[in-house]
Amino acid sequence: MKNNKSNxxxxxxxxxxxxxxxxxATDIGVGLPMGGDGLPIGTWTPQTLxxxxxxxxxxxxxxxxxxxxxxxxxNDKGISAPSINLLxxxxxxxxxxxxxxxxxxxxxxxxRLMAKRKASKSKTKRQSKxxxxxxxxLAKPRPADAIPVGEFPEQSFVQTDTSGISGVQHxxxxxxxxxxxxxxxxxxxxxxxxxxxxxxxLGLMNYVFDTLSVTYSPFEGLDKxxxxxxxxxxxxxxxxxxxxxxxxxSELTTYWKRVGRSKCxxxxxxxxxxxxxxAWYAKVNDFKFSFWAIALFCLLFVFGFQWAGIYLPAxxxxxxxxxxxxxYLVALVRPEVISIEEAMVLSFVGYFYTASYIAVFMFGLLFxxxxxxxxxxxxxTLDVEGNKIEGRQIQKEGQKVVxxxxxxxxxxxxxxxxxxxxxxxxxxxxxxxxxxxRIDMMGAFDATSLRNxxxxxxxxxxxxxxxxxAVTVSVFIFGVLRIRSSFERLAVYNRxxxxxxxxxxxxxxxxVIALLSISLVLVGRFTGFSIVxxxxxxxxxxxxxxxxxxxx
Numbered sequence: 213m214k215n216n217k218s219n220x221x222x223x224x225x226x227x228x229x230x231x232x233x234x235x236x237a238t239d240i241g242v243g244l245p246m247g248g249d250g251l252p253i254g255t256w257t258p259q260t261l262x263x264x265x266x267x268x269x270x271x272x273x274x275x276x277x278x279x280x281x282x283x284x285x286x287n288d289k290g291i292s293a294p295s296i297n298l299l300x301x302x303x304x305x306x307x308x309x310x311x312x313x314x315x316x317x318x319x320x321x322x323x324r325l326m327a328k329r330k331a332s333k334s335k336t337k338r339q340s341k342x343x344x345x346x347x348x349x350l351a352k353p354r355p356a357d358a359i360p361v362g363e364f365p366e367q368s369f370v371q372t373d374t375s376g377i378s379g380v381q382h383x384x385x386x387x388x389x390x391x392x393x394x395x396x397x398x399x400x401x402x403x404x405x406x407x408x409x410x411x412x413x414l415g416l417m418n419y420v421f422d423t424l425s426v427t428y429s430p431f432e433g434l435d436k437x438x439x440x441x442x443x444x445x446x447x448x449x450x451x452x453x454x455x456x457x458x459x460x461x462s463e464l465t466t467y468w469k470r471v472g473r474s475k476c477x478x479x480x481x482x483x484x485x486x487x488x489x490x491a492w493y494a495k496v497n498d499f500k501f502s503f504w505a506i507a508l509f510c511l512l513f514v515f516g517f518q519w520a521g522i523y524l525p526a527x528x529x530x531x532x533x534x535x536x537x538x539x540y541l542v543a544l545v546r547p548e549v550i551s552i553e554e555a556m557v558l559s560f561v562g563y564f565y566t567a568s569y570i571a572v573f574m575f576g577l578l579f580x581x582x583x584x585x586x587x588x589x590x591x592x593t594l595d596v597e598g599n600k601i602e603g604r605q606i607q608k609e610g611q612k613v614v615x616x617x618x619x620x621x622x623x624x625x626x627x628x629x630x631x632x633x634x635x636x637x638x639x640x641x642x643x644x645x646x647x648x649x650r651i652d653m654m655g656a657f658d659a660t661s662l663r664n665x666x667x668x669x670x671x672x673x674x675x676x677x678x679x680x681x682a683v684t685v686s687v688f689i690f691g692v693l694r695i696r697s698s699f700e701r702l703a704v705y706n707r708x709x710x711x712x713x714x715x716x717x718x719x720x721x722x723x724v725i726a727l728l729s730i731s732l733v734l735v736g737r738f739t740g741f742s743i744v745x746x747x748x749x750x751x752x753x754x755x756x757x758x759x760x761x762x763x764x
Contacts, residue, residue: 218305219244219252223317230321234283243303258284264302278593288329290322388496388503391575400462404455410565411450421550428545430667437644438539445634457623461576464616468583472609476590495586506574515567523559527552536638536669577687580617584691591698610695618721621688622752625728628680635673636736641665649742656740681732724755
């Protein structure tokens with residue numbers, strides 16, 4: 213049945229599923245305008261079909277081009293009920309009878325596709341179980357050449373053709389890919405080992421230069437300790453906070469890349485491990501500029517500006533110029549302990565080390581942002597076809613991302629707090645770090661008449677720690693809001709709502725982050741600040757005992 217306006221053809225009632233019906237309709241140009249020769253004008257492509265769908269007045273939200281592209285591809289991905297109504301109107305070409313027929317047949321075809329997919333999944337699971345029972349060789353380790361490329365996603369591949377022979381060739385990894393490789397999987401342990409070796413190396417250098425424990429006198433009667441072993445940024449930070457931060461960044465990145473992302477995507481479309489790996493690295497490479505910006509910022513400002521702009525002029529002039537005297541600048545007032553040349557070398561290595569862990573700090577937060585945006589993109593383009601079970605699974609993966617991000621953020625705030633404690637102590641008139649904390653705690657309960665005072669010096673690190681805190685908190689809030697917006701889409705589409713338990717957990721997370729942030733800002737501001745810092749640390753450890761990514 214045809215008319216002079218559109219190519220109107222009723223759907224075949226032959227038991228076809230949605231993919232077969234869709235291919236039939238697009239192949240013969242159902243719904244396309246008719247030319248003078250009695251043939252359809254043009255062909256259906258993802259672009260032309262998406263444009264036709266967007267022109268329908270009832271289509272207020274539009275249909276994403278990627279969703280239309282999925283319909284054209286040879287996969288198991290179906291179509292949502294609202295999209296069926298719109299597609300039926302396009303194929304109906306303005307004819308009421310044809311539109312109704314296409315709506316009915318597309319709906320039936322979608323049900324047939326879902327049934328085939330579920331039957332295929334059940335058959336695959338059954339065959340897998342039977343293979344495990346019947347074939348004991350499956351338990352044996354596979355040779356290296358039998359392992360799919362996708363199981364090593366940190367390697368990037370391009371297909372080339374040399375002299376007519378197709379092969380596999382490595383291409384140089386980008387900075388973003390190298391950072392992802394370092395901060396995920398077993399490679400993150402290599403990074404931890406490097407930092408522990410650097411810690412040992414710095415300790416050995418300070419031992420040789422006799423600055424493990426060294427004092428200076430800012431005024432008569434006070435011998436202030438500024439040695440290596442008294443600095444929390446060179447003891448607690450590399451031994452506790454930094455390893456924990458790297459571990460949780462690696463756990464989140466590895467889980468999302470190898471498990472969580474696949475669980476979300478495979479709810480609606482089949483893909484190979486290598487395809488999933490390529491998509492993940494494409495998302496990471498979208499942020500190549502950000503990785504380079506962070507690396508250059510840490511090299512030029514955290515290292516270059518502070519060492520070459522503050523410490524080097526002090527060494528050359530012999531005057532600290534109101535800058536805090538620390539284990540590096542103590543050479544200006546105690547030249548008999550360490551020479552200026554030795555202090556220059558020590559400070560050069562020390563600030564390069566500081567710049568490196570600030571870069572790791574920022575890379576870790578950036579990976580959380582990348583994972584959140586990747587999850588949101590998947591939720592935006594994925595069609596879970598009104599299936600509540602699949603929708604809940606995707607929501608569960610989003611909750612895991614929030615938990616993983618929370619752990620990363622907690623130890624990021626720990627890093628910033630340790631730096632703030634160190635520079636605030638150097639501004640105090642206490643003889644050593646432990647006495648400074650003890651006097652503050654006892655003073656809060658009026659158990660001593662002593663009070664901590666301040667010296668006349670300054671440090672740019674006060675501003676640095678505030679910015680570290682502000683960036684960390686902003687990243688977590690950004691991530692939560694993006695994931696919640698994805699949850700709202702799932703709730704509308706699948707009628708899935710978050711439980712009270714989820715809201716309670718999120719409230720606890722935000723409460724701990726607020727407490728850590730407040731304690732950081734208040735360090736040294738009033739008597740008893742150390743108690744607030746201790747409470748915030750204990751509270752963060754309590755909430756960190758929450759569910760793990762692989763078991764939640």
